[in-house]
Amino acid sequence: xxxxxxxxxxxxxxxxxxxxxxxxxxxxxxxxxxxxxxxxxxxxxxxxxxxxxxxxxxxxxxxxxxxxxxxxxxxxxxxxxxxxxxxxxxxxxxxxxxxxxxxxxxxxxxxxxxxxxxxxxxxxxxxxxxxxxxxxxxxxxxxxxxxxxxxxxxxxxxxxxxxxxxxxxxxxxxxxxxxxxxxxxxxxxxxxxxxxxxxxxxxxxxxxxxxxxxxxxxxxxxxxxxxxxxxxxxxxxxxxxxxxxxxxxxxxxxxxxxxxxxxxxxxxxxxxxxxxxxxxxxxxxxxxxxxxxxxxxxxxxxxxxxxxxxxxxxxxxxxxxxxxxxxxxxxxxxxxxxxxxxxxxxxxxxxxxxxxxxxxxxxxxxxxxxxxxxxxxxxxxxxxxxxxxxxxxxxxxxxxxxxxxxxxxxxxxxxxxxxxxxxxxxxxxxxxxxxxxxxxxxxxxxxxxxxxxxxxxxxxxxxxxxxxxxxxxxxxxxxxxxxxxxxxxxxxxxxxxxxxxxx
Numbered sequence: 001x002x003x004x005x006x007x008x009x010x011x012x013x014x015x016x017x018x019x020x021x022x023x024x025x026x027x028x029x030x031x032x033x034x035x036x037x038x039x040x041x042x043x044x045x046x047x048x049x050x051x052x053x054x055x056x057x058x059x060x061x062x063x064x065x066x067x068x069x070x071x072x073x074x075x076x077x078x079x080x081x082x083x084x085x086x087x088x089x090x091x092x093x094x095x096x097x098x099x100x101x102x103x104x105x106x107x108x109x110x111x112x113x114x115x116x117x118x119x120x121x122x123x124x125x126x127x128x129x130x131x132x133x134x135x136x137x138x139x140x141x142x143x144x145x146x147x148x149x150x151x152x153x154x155x156x157x158x159x160x161x162x163x164x165x166x167x168x169x170x171x172x173x174x175x176x177x178x179x180x181x182x183x184x185x186x187x188x189x190x191x192x193x194x195x196x197x198x199x200x201x202x203x204x205x206x207x208x209x210x211x212x213x214x215x216x217x218x219x220x221x222x223x224x225x226x227x228x229x230x231x232x233x234x235x236x237x238x239x240x241x242x243x244x245x246x247x248x249x250x251x252x253x254x255x256x257x258x259x260x261x262x263x264x265x266x267x268x269x270x271x272x273x274x275x276x277x278x279x280x281x282x283x284x285x286x287x288x289x290x291x292x293x294x295x296x297x298x299x300x301x302x303x304x305x306x307x308x309x310x311x312x313x314x315x316x317x318x319x320x321x322x323x324x325x326x327x328x329x330x331x332x333x334x335x336x337x338x339x340x341x342x343x344x345x346x347x348x349x350x351x352x353x354x355x356x357x358x359x360x361x362x363x364x365x366x367x368x369x370x371x372x373x374x375x376x377x378x379x380x381x382x383x384x385x386x387x388x389x390x391x392x393x394x395x396x397x398x399x400x401x402x403x404x405x406x407x408x409x410x411x412x413x414x415x416x417x418x419x420x421x422x423x424x425x426x427x428x429x430x431x432x433x434x435x436x437x438x439x440x441x442x443x444x445x446x447x448x449x450x451x452x453x454x455x456x457x458x459x460x461x462x463x464x465x466x467x468x469x470x471x472x473x474x475x476x477x478x479x480x481x482x483x484x485x486x487x488x489x490x491x492x493x494x495x496x497x498x499x500x501x502x503x
Contacts, residue, residue, distance in 0.1 A: 003141050004132050011129055018126060018286075021297050022356035026322045028298035033057060036302055036335055042089040045075060045341060057320055060342075066306075066318075066333060068344045069107050076108055079339075080157040087339025088112050094173075095163040096278035108163055109278040115338035116173055119300040120166070123281025126296065127247055127274055130286050135244075135270070143211030143242055145182055147171065148201070148223055149189030150479065166278045167215065183208050194479035198223050202230035210240040216250035218398065219479050221259055222469065228263060236264050249274040251483050252361070254382045258395040259421050275361065279345055280336050283359055292358035297321060304333035308348055311365065326351045329377070331365050348377070367487045371403040372412050372454050374445040376438070378486045384437035391433050392424035398468040401487050402494035404459060413456040417497050419463045431460040463501060471497055 008015065021028055037060065041051035049064045065071070072087070079086045080095060087110065094116065095108040111120070132138055150165020164172075171182075171189050179186070184204040191197035206227055213220060224236060231239050243264065248271060257271070275283035275293055280301045283293035295303065303321060308329040310316035318333065332347045334340060346366060349359040363378030370376070385396055397419040406412040416434065424430040435457050439446035448454040472478055485493055 001137060001139070004136055004138065007129065007132060007141070011125075014126070014129065015133070017298060018130070018294075022294065025295070025297040025355075025357050029302060029321045032298065032300065033060070033302045033335075036337060039089050039337070040087075040339070040341065043085050043087055043339065045087050045339070049341075061318065064342050066342050066344055067340070068346075072340065072343065075339075076110060077157065079110060080108060080161050080163075082158045082160055087341070088114075088337075090114065092338065093161060094169050095161065096166040096169060097163045098166070098278040107278075109166075110338045110340070111166070111169055111278075112338040115280060115300060115336055116169070119280045119337060120170055120276065121174065123274070123276060123284070123296060123299055124170070126281075126299075127272065127284050130284060131245060131247075131270075131272055134286075134288055138244065139242055140211050140244060141181065143181075143209040143240075144205070146184070146201070146205050146210050146213035147182060147189060148213075148215045148219055148479070149184075149197070166276075183210060194219075197479070198226045199230070202227040206231050206239050209242060211242050212245045212247065213243075214247040216483070217246075217248050217253055217256040217260070218251060218484065220246070220248070221256055221397075224260075224263055234263075237266060244268065245270040245272060247272050247274055249276050252378065252382045254386045255396050255399065258389060259397065262395070262421075275359075277345065277347070279334060279340060279343065280338075282332075282334075286356075290352075290358070292352040292360050295321075295357045295359055297357070300337040302335040304335075304342065305330035305349075306333055306344075307331075308365070321357060324351055324354070324357070326354060329362055350379075363487070367485060369401065369403055369414065369487050369489055371405065371489055372448050374442065374448050374455065376401075376414075376442060376445055376487060380438060380441045380445070381486055383441055384434050387437040388424075388430050388434040392426070392430050393422070394420060394424035394430055395422035397421040397465070398484055400468075400485055400493055400497070402491045403489065405491075411452060411454060411456050414458045415494060416458055416460045417463055417494055418460060419465065419467055421465075423462070427460060427462060431458060434458060434460070461498070463497065467497060467500055471500055474500070 037051055037054050040046040054060050054063055075086050079092050084091060090112055092110045092112045094111040096111050098107050098109060132140065147167065149171050150168035168190060171186060184201045188197065188200045188204055191200060201223060233239055236243055253271065253273060270288060273285040273293055281296065281299055282301065283295045285291065286294040305319045305324050306316050308331050311331055327350060329348050329350055332345050332349055334343050334345055346364050348362045348365060350362050352358050352360055368377050381401060385399065389396060399416060399418045401414055401416050404413045404415050439449055468484055472482060
């Protein structure tokens, strides 16, 4: 198509640059590292940790500690009050508000002009470009892209600072020409009330030619079902006949894929995963035949990788892009062009290939179950659920897992709280398959399950439709960047959900 060929010529240098990242990611990371340290040396954080003496990555690791939100929060609070040159040497006027996956208290992630334009928005352009390269006859740019959007407001610490969901920040700062291809209008996208917003989007966007939509699968599924309800249609293709792709990220897609296939019944519909967090745009799926994502090593972020097995070690062996290995579960450390220095983001990843360096998100450092020595991670749970659904024809809407603790009278087990979109014919058979699949994937879980030595077979509790949405609403976490916790070492979330059912 003419418009696609024009885009390819316009962004020829960027296409060549992404191809170099596949072949020589170390070069991009070294260049970025030196640039970031040079910028950081001008900050108060850089003075505190002697950035001027840093000549290489070894010096960086000796001088600068691994950080997390708690350790950086005092500096971030100073930035939110308007203090300059704290973590970054340029003014930071935006902060992405995020509660993370499990934290109840809000986090405010700095979004500098550098990170906004050279990471977040740049990553979005890369995704569009890669999709068009994979689909040169696509009509993507002839229609509208539907974005659910978040909300923004003046920060409570300073009237010169603004905070909001990352999606709201990106919509507010996107280039003028984005308005021609985005739907709904900016005013509707910024409505803070999730329920009101989805109704207004249904009224507005159902009348337009939508060729793509983007965002978190769980909340987009709620939106799409409300659009179907508003239009009284059974398929999104009856509303948007040229719909062709969903750009998704934020949570694992496996639990939602069958629900999307149900409302978009087309083999031609495509799904492209992205890894875009409040902290930065990290990776994108560049091959529709491979569900791993290409790590964007030239996108303003210096990456380090800490083996999850060494998370609690006094002197963990931390790796950069030059010496990572496939198949190892790493906690992701990032240094960003917004002033997050050696920041433990909380996500865990595995490399599936090198040159190109491709990753899969395996879970969260705070989301696993290891009450009985079973070391269960989110990737295990998602895959087991996928197997159980495939064998039984069930469709799962949402789920979370919690331990059932040992007592003097009984061994422990896991309780799966599952909301079905389509029930299996035999729930107990579904639970059996789920349990056996976990054993096949996780040798520690299998060892604890063998002969019921430590763990009994999992317990499956089916929840009524709408339970998770009601729970998130009661917690004030509808929409935006909020995610449903999958695994927990406590019963806090499970007991809250059960109490909703009982009431």
